[in-house]
Amino acid sequence: MTKIAILGAGAAGLRAGSLLKQKGYNVEILEASERVGGRVWSIKGFADFTVEAGACFVHGEHSSLYAWANNKNIPVSEVKGSFLYLYEQQLLSHRQLAQEAFFKDFLEFREGYSYYEAEDPREEISVQEFLHAHHVAPAHIPFYSALVGAYGALPEAISMKEMAQAAAAWDEGSKNFRCKTEFTEFLSVDIEVVRDCIHTQKVVRLVEQYAWGTRLVTDMGEIYEADAVIVTVPLTILQDNFISFQPPLSPAKVKAIQQLKMGKGRKIFLKFKQKFWDAQLAEITAGNVAQEYWVEGRGKNSQQAVLTAFILDRTERKEVLVEAMLSELSMAFKTDLRPLFEQALEIDWANMPFVKGLYSYPSPDSSKYRRALALPSHDRLFWAGEATEKYLFGTVQGAWASAERVVSEVQDVFKL
Numbered sequence: 001m002t003k004i005a006i007l008g009a010g011a012a013g014l015r016a017g018s019l020l021k022q023k024g025y026n027v028e029i030l031e032a033s034e035r036v037g038g039r040v041w042s043i044k045g046f047a048d049f050t051v052e053a054g055a056c057f058v059h060g061e062h063s064s065l066y067a068w069a070n071n072k073n074i075p076v077s078e079v080k081g082s083f084l085y086l087y088e089q090q091l092l093s094h095r096q097l098a099q100e101a102f103f104k105d106f107l108e109f110r111e112g113y114s115y116y117e118a119e120d121p122r123e124e125i126s127v128q129e130f131l132h133a134h135h136v137a138p139a140h141i142p143f144y145s146a147l148v149g150a151y152g153a154l155p156e157a158i159s160m161k162e163m164a165q166a167a168a169a170w171d172e173g174s175k176n177f178r179c180k181t182e183f184t185e186f187l188s189v190d191i192e193v194v195r196d197c198i199h200t201q202k203v204v205r206l207v208e209q210y211a212w213g214t215r216l217v218t219d220m221g222e223i224y225e226a227d228a229v230i231v232t233v234p235l236t237i238l239q240d241n242f243i244s245f246q247p248p249l250s251p252a253k254v255k256a257i258q259q260l261k262m263g264k265g266r267k268i269f270l271k272f273k274q275k276f277w278d279a280q281l282a283e284i285t286a287g288n289v290a291q292e293y294w295v296e297g298r299g300k301n302s303q304q305a306v307l308t309a310f311i312l313d314r315t316e317r318k319e320v321l322v323e324a325m326l327s328e329l330s331m332a333f334k335t336d337l338r339p340l341f342e343q344a345l346e347i348d349w350a351n352m353p354f355v356k357g358l359y360s361y362p363s364p365d366s367s368k369y370r371r372a373l374a375l376p377s378h379d380r381l382f383w384a385g386e387a388t389e390k391y392l393f394g395t396v397q398g399a400w401a402s403a404e405r406v407v408s409e410v411q412d413v414f415k416l
C-alpha cells in the first residue's frame with residue numbers, strides 16, 4: 001500500500017491526510033508540537049468561553065469554510081455591530097469621520113486598492129511608499145496599518161502590487177463570520193479520519209529522498225519511511241533551515257523559500273471585570289499600539305468582558321504593551337480602565353517554536369514565488385500549506401486548497 005508521510009498537523013496537513021486516507025493511501029502525519037491544529041488553536045480556561053489564539057474569522061460567504069460550516073452544522077454568526085476608529089485619542093464612528101478629507105481619502109484607498117496598477121509593471125513599491133507618494137500624513141497611517149494589517153504585516157513590508165492582485169483575485173465574499181463555539185471544530189472531521197495516523201512531538205529534522213522512497217529523521221533519531229512526503233510546515237521553519245533535505249532543494253525552491261515572507265505578531269487577550277463598551281461594539285481599529293481590538297466574546301455565549309488586541313511587529317514585553325494599551329483605551333473611553341483590568345493572556349506567534357510567525361503576506365513577487373514553493377521536488381517530495389497558495393494565502397481555506405492540490409499531485413504520481 002502506498003505510504004505518504006505528512007509533515008505538520010495544521011489545517012493543510014490534516015486535510016491532505018484525511019483526503020488521502022479516504023482514497024485508500026496509508027498515511028502517517030508527523031507533528032512537532034504536542035497538539036494538532038497548528039495555527040488553529042482554541043484555548044479554554046482563560047474566560048467563560050473559548051478564545052481563539054490563531055484563526056478566528058471565516059473570511060467570506062463564498063468560502064469553502066463557510067460552506068463547510070453549513071454542511072457540518074458548525075454554528076457561525078456574521079461579524080456585525082459598530083466598528084470604531086481611534087483618532088486623536090477619541091473613539092469615532094464612520095459617520096463622525098465622514099466629513100474629514102483624510103478619511104475620504106482613506107475610504108477611497110480601501111475601496112480602490114485592488115485596482116492599483118504600477119505604471120511600470122516591474123516596479124515594486126511598498127504600501128508605505130505608496131502612501132508617502134500620496135502625502136498621507138503620519139497621523140493617518142494607523143488607519144492604513146489597520147486595514148492592510150489583516151495581511152499580517154505593516155505597510156512598509158507589504159507590496160502594493162501583490163496586495164492589489166490578491167484583493168482583485170479574492171472571490172470568497174466580503175462578509176466575516178465567527179464560530180459560536182470554537183474554531184477547532186473546522187478541523188474535527190479531518191482529525192477524526194486521521195486520528196490513528198497522527199504522531200505528535202515528532203520534530204522532523206531531516207528528509208532524505210532515495211530511488212526507493214523517502215526517509216524522515218526526527219530530533220530524537222526516530223526514523224520513518226514512506227513512498228513520498230508532503231511538507232506543510234510554516235515558511236519560517238524552512239527559512240531557518242530547521243529541516244535538512246537530501247538531496248538539497250533546487251535553487252528555485254530555495255529562492256522561493258527565502259523570498260516569501262511571514263509576518264510577526266501576537267494576540268493579547270485583555271480581561272476586564274466588566275464591559276465598559278457599548279453592547280453593539282464589534283471592533284476598534286487604528287490604534288497606535290494594537291492595529292485592532294475586537295470584542296472576543298461577541299456572538300458567543302459569554303458574560304465576561306474580553307478584548308482581543310492584534311499587534312504587529314512590536315518588540316516590547318507583554319507588560320509594557322498591556323500598560324500602553326490600557327493607556328490608549330482609557331484615553332479613548334475617557335475613564336481610567338486600570339481598576340477594571342483583571343488579566344492578560346499573550347500568544348506571541350513569532351516566538352511559537354514550530355510556527356515562528358503569523359502567516360505569509362504579499363511581499364514583492366510573492367505570487368511568483370508561491371507557485372515555485374508549491375511545485376513538487378522530483379516525484380517524492382510535495383509541498384502544501386497556506387504559503388503555497390497564490391491568492392488564498394494566510395487563511396484556513398488557503399491551507400485546505402493547498403491540501404486538495406497536493407493530493408491530486410500525489411495521485412498523479414502514485415496511482416492506486
Ligand SMILES: Cc1cc2nc3c(=O)[nH]c(=O)nc-3n(C[C@H](O)[C@H](O)[C@H](O)COP(=O)(O)OP(=O)(O)OC[C@H]3O[C@@H](n4cnc5c(N)ncnc54)[C@H](O)[C@@H]3O)c2cc1C
Nearest residue numbers: 008010011012032038039055056057204354385386395396
Ligand atoms: C494570529 C493568527 C490569526 C489568524 N486569523 C485567521 C482568520 O481569522 N481566518 C483565517 O482563515 N486564517 C487565519 N489565520 C491563518 C490560518 O490560521 C493559517 O493560514 C492556517 O491555519 C495555516 O495552516 P497550515 O496547515 O498551512 O500551517 P500550520 O497550521 O502552521 O501547520 C503546520 C504544522 O507544522 C508543524 N511543524 C513545524 N515544524 C515541524 C517539523 N520540523 N516537524 C513536524 N511538524 C512541524 C507545526 O507545529 C504546525 O502544527 C490566522 C493565523 C494567525 C497566526
